[in-house]
Amino acid sequence: NAGVTQTPKFRILKIGQSMTLQCTQDMNHNYMYWYRQDPGMGLKLIYYSVGAGITDKGEVPNGYNVSRSTTEDFPLRLELAAPSQTSVYFCASSYSGSPLHFGNGTRLTVT
């Protein structure tokens, strides 16, 4: 049971490049989330999904896109990377109000 797996762990992007952050969970959780964590700012919700085929925006969705074609996978797409997207990104999952389980994060730098 691997829990929530995020790849890559680190990435450096140039301004304007695009990339996809991968997230997979093997706990059959219906809810999945993407957060970003900036120093001193806490975690901010980017997007979330309540099940396969259903996604919705969180607090800070601009510049990001998601898809949820399967229960297990919830990739986060960054289009036209900007320095403001330098952050640590966390994927999390849960089952309808049960404890949130987090991945180990992806540290992204945009230069």
Added chain:
Amino acid sequence: KQEVTQIPAALSVPEGENLVLNCSFTDSAIYNLQWFRQDPGKGLTSLLLIQSSQREQTSGRLNASLDKSSGRSTLYIAASQPGDSATYLCAVLGGGYQKVTFGTGTKLQVIP
């Protein structure tokens, strides 16, 4: 809009001391409250989850309490150890399962 506050932002204590971390929230209409631990460069590890109908939860040296009416939760750590050094975050789950609001955390240092 739910706001979650954790004070102090940082705390340093000698090993062996009992300590209390505080979490306050503005909207008492919550589903549950969860305490997490985050080590540097790592993800968040769930410590305790308290349902809105509960008053406290215990796990080993940790005890979390919840007072919905006053909008407060505390995490009590008994006989602190250097390995307890980490950032502790609380998160409140609101009206929908997607409405999780995090505090900014308390960075704890336990000095040997």
